[in-house]
Amino acid sequence: MNVKLLTKTLIASASLLALLNPLTASAQLIPQPWVSVGSKDGDITYSAGARALNLGAEIGVGPDGSTGVDVLKFLPLPIVSPYVGLGYYSNDKGVAVSGGVQVGATKNIFLGAGYNSVRGFNGQLGIRF
Numbered sequence: 001m002n003v004k005l006l007t008k009t010l011i012a013s014a015s016l017l018a019l020l021n022p023l024t025a026s027a028q029l030i031p032q033p034w035v036s037v038g039s040k041d042g043d044i045t046y047s048a049g050a051r052a053l054n055l056g057a058e059i060g061v062g063p064d065g066s067t068g069v070d071v072l073k074f075l076p077l078p079i080v081s082p083y084v085g086l087g088y089y090s091n092d093k094g095v096a097v098s099g100g101v102q103v104g105a106t107k108n109i110f111l112g113a114g115y116n117s118v119r120g121f122n123g124q125l126g127i128r129f
Contacts, residue, residue: 005027005077013042015088019083021066025077029052030052030126030128030129031050031052032050032051032052032099032110032126032127032128032129033048033049033050033126033127034048034049034050034051034102034110034112034124034125034126034127035047035048035124035125035126036048036049036058036060036112036114036122036123036124036125037115037122037123038116038119038120038121038122039120039121039122040062040118040119040120040121041063041120042051043062043063043064045060045061045062045063045116045119045120045122046060046061046066047059047060047070047116047119047122048060048062048098049060049070049072049124051072051074051102054073054074054075054076055071055072055073055074056071056072056073056074056083056085057070057071057072058070058072058085058098060087060089060104060116060118060119061119062093062116062118062119062120063094063118063119064087064091064093066090066093066116066118067089067090067092068087068088068089068090068096069087069088070085070086070087070088070096070098070116071085071086071087072084072085072098072103073085079103080101080102080103081096081101081102081103082099082100082101083099083100083101083102084097084098084099084115085097085098085099085116086098087118089118093118095096096116096117096118096119097116097117098114098115098116098117098119099114099115100112100113100114100115100122100124102124102126104128107128108127108128109126109127110124110126110127110128111123111124111125111126112124112125112126
């Protein structure tokens with residue numbers, strides 16, 4: 001009787017650990033690129049970025065021709081992926097902070113919305129391979 005109970009307990013525990021333990025899927029190793037268009041103080045801003053292993057990088061063009069790079073950290077949630085980031089921009093714009101969210105629209109397409117202190121509010125469109 002004790003052996004059966006112990007076996008069932010071990011199987012149930014292993015199953016729960018397998019469900020709750022997030023493993024790095026091979027799909028996360030393939031970068032997920034996106035493009036972004038936004039606005040700050042009436043100027044149109046652009047950027048392009050990529051994400052892999054819950055880290056991302058984004059190259060952007062802000063107002064007055066300033067260019068910069070942001071490093072992003074994504075929270076690994078199932079459908080919605082919020083992110084925060086820090087960057088540096090030229091033309092005396094300095095350090096930028098950013099944050100936003102990306103949401104899976106279909107199996108291979110995701111949409112996002114974010115804010116960057118240099119580039120302003122932006123919308124994102126990306127693909128998953």
